[in-house]
Amino acid sequence: MAGLSPAGGFVDGPLIHVTSLLENYIEVRLEEDSEYAGSFIAGPSLYGSVPEKIINGIGEDMKRTDKAALQRYYDNLTIIPQKRLLHAAALLYYLVYGKRLDITQIRLANGSVETPFRISDQIDIEVSDRLNNDSLHHDRVYEMRLMELIKEGRDVEVARELSIGFATEGVGTLSKRSHLRHLKNLAIAGISIATRAAMDGGVHPEIAYTMSDLYIQQIEEMHKPKEVDKAMKQALIEFASRVKEGIEDHVSGSGAVSTCKRYIFNHLYGELSLETLSGLVHMNSSYLSRLFKKETGMSLTDYIQSKRVDEAKKLLALTSLSLSDIYSRLHFNDQSYFIKVFKKWAGMTPRQYRNDIKK
Structure with a gap:
């Protein structure tokens, strides 16, 4: 016997659900006459302790003012590391169906149902539409050149490239609901790539990651598209400047x-x-x-x-x-x-x- 997948087919094994609040639940679905008949649910638990900053952020997203109550809730949840949770899922499945599974089978079962829709089904259609409308992504060569300039610490040239070459068109749609969210996602992606380019150029990882964190935090608080665009460009120039400082001092x-x-x-x-x-x-x-x-x-x-x-x-x-x-x-x-x-x-x-x- 097996559990029912969200699409209507049966999957062989228990399911692990991770909520947006970081809670984990084990679900063993029941079948009767090839129809879904209910589920056994075990949880919630956590993979590890949740830092206070993350809990506060969750509270902000939920518009909750009682942060202390939310903290108490997380403090009282049982911590079960991922591997142990998989073993617990195997045990619950055995108690229901009398069938032994190893955790590899459970991983495979979960991998087949974790994504609610198939991105791959949309890729060819999206590409065809872009080709038809001449709405292509930006030139990969330009992106590579920009990252190489950051890696080499050529901050003046980075500033020049950003002033004449970089545009938000041609970068795809990173949010369908909000243009501001689209620009923030674009900025975060650019800063993430630049962070690694700077580290390749010799910037200490702790400095590079801290710069990335601070710029992204700053961008998340912005409410105007122009502010986001300016902050992203400043970040890329500063990454190059940090590389330049290191080169001048260390070499x-x-x-x-x-x-x-x-x-x-x-x-x-x-x-x-x-x-x-x-x-x-x-x-x-x-x-x-x-x-x-x-x-x-x-x-x-x-x-x-x-x-x-x-x-x-x-x-x-x-x-x-x-x-x-x-x-x-x-x-x-x-x-x-x-x-x-x-x-x-x-x-x-x-x-x-x-x-x-x-x-």
Whole structure:
């Protein structure tokens, strides 16, 4: 015996349903005389704990004001990882039908019914319509060139290409109900591709992903098409600028010095020592110190301090973190030492810098 699929045919196995609220339900459908006769339902459960930010977002979508009640609801749901849930589905199916299934069979059964309609049935029709109306997607070569410019850090050329070549026509329809939603989806897609191009160009993944998150969050709050278009173009230019900054800083000097610079950048929030760096490039510590000073004009200690101060400036300007939080994150020994080093490279104290930047 088997369960009934949404299309009316029977599928061999239990079904796993995931709601828009992230809840999971197991369904075992019953058949009587080849007709659907009801279902056994088990649930809800979660694959894992849901972060507070996600719960708040769900509350916003539902227009709920009682966020605390929603939080309590999620806190009280049982957490069952995906593999265990598949085994539970197999057990429930066995209790109903006395038939053993392995989880691979259950995955296959669910794969056949998860999509409520077949996209593939519409592809050929849609393509034919576009060809007939001369309404083709934008040139793939243009997209590749734009991403290559971002990867190479050529921000000026990215800005030029965006000003003369990029248009929203020819990119398909990403939302049938809302032109604004269409533009937001387009911007998110473009930023996602640019994020990977920037990482290919050497931008630290944490920086690239954070930039992507912040731009997408900003775009989601916008209500005018022109604002969305402008934000997307700014994002692509900034990705290229970040690549350019990294190239200008990291590629100067020998391979060993460049490797040290990259490692320092990637570990500003961790422990950094001459011993670690010399081991990284397989050089004597004294020789590496002399080589670094010769090629950069700065000692390794000074270089690390300057980069940590640059990072502290960003935290002072863009966050409300306290001085103690900032200096401890960046591995300064204490607040007085942090202030001394900061003043050496910035010409003012951290507090003065924060006050000036926010005027």
